[in-house]
Amino acid sequence: MLKTNKDKVVKWSVQGKIHHPVGGNYRISNDGKPMILPATGGISYNVAIGDSVFNWAGDHVEPGVSIRNENNSENAALMTFACIGNEAKIVSGDAKGKKGYVTGMHGGIDHVLIHFEKDILEDLAIDDKIMIKAYGQGLNLPDFENVHVMNIDPDLFEKLGIKEENSKLKVNVVAKVPPYLMGSGIGSKSAATDGDYDIMTGDMEEIKRLGLDKLKFGDIVLLQDCDNTYGVGFLKGSISIGVVVHSDCVKSGHGPGVTVIMTSKESVIEGVIDENANIGNYMKMN
Known part of the structure; x- marks a missing residue:
């Protein structure tokens, strides 16, 4: 652990x-x-x-x-x-x-x-x-000072089954989201205070190609090249992990919302695809 x-x-x-x-x-x-x-x-x-x-x-x-x-x-x-x-x-x-x-x-x-x-x-x-x-706010990983944890209960964090391998963290996720799909909420001052930002779904063919059309409320996803350390933005090589919190949207630039729970400016977080990586399943383990 x-x-x-x-x-x-x-x-x-x-x-x-x-x-x-x-x-x-x-x-x-x-x-x-x-x-x-x-x-x-x-x-x-x-x-x-x-x-x-x-x-x-x-x-x-x-x-x-x-x-x-x-x-x-x-x-x-x-x-x-x-x-x-x-x-x-x-x-x-x-x-x-x-x-x-x-x-x-x-x-x-x-x-x-x-x-x-x-x-x-x-x-x-x-x-x-x-x-x-x-x-949960203030939770950190002493052995991974380059990883910022936020917005998650420490007891739930322990249930995610995150593994350390070769100085990297392996996190179960249902999908990986490319940075060009992240929309509304980009530029927010803090992922710890401003709630969430959206996976844009204006191009549903691309959403289907990436398998993101199967997303559910509570799913854990990996956001590629997304840095949420001191704000919400793009940084090549950075990785964020988040939870899908609200539904798809009809408005341009919007879509399912993601609340970030982990982020790093460096590529020290890796996603392992697991269709059952949903907070509802982890909470049932109580």
Whole structure:
């Protein structure tokens, strides 16, 4: 098992409430069609971790439950310190006391996304409060100072089965994404605070050629030549690992969103293709 500083990572509290969907205006598709579609926020009753991110009659659809705070500073803390795999506990409403886990952060709308079992979703309501045991920011690998880890619960990180071979880290991923497909979110100031960025799907023939049309919510992917160390951008030879957090989108320059969990400016991370590399499968190991 990789050596980490897990025992020194602070576990504390952040909280948000289920955010009512906003908007309702036309969205213009990448082929010029105006469309009215369900999008972000609220409770998605029939969209969950493990489902395909494609072919939904929606745009930027968020699986499960979407939470945020109206106070911008508080929401910034929620977005920054909630990490994928963190325990989420409902603290108000009819489902009070029930638990789920964080599945990602969605920038722009600035939502934290949470998975709950279907029977729990039925007892939830808009504005119900959810507490998260925020645990993960500050995690590092003492033997790999050139690798930055972010946005992932240390307990989930250990379950990824990452192996060290020949001074490199072997990470199971469902797919490898070339840098020319990364779109909305490029240029963000920090992958640890700004949520995610998108795999562009305007060219579906290329998406199919690369096997990316099979992506699911929660899949772990490798981003080639993508440096997320101190911002979000291109760097030849750099590697990032991320989790697919929201659905495909109709708008140009957008597509399934990826929240980064590891990055390095050097080619010390290698992806091993595994169709089962999905956080839903790792979380079931609890």
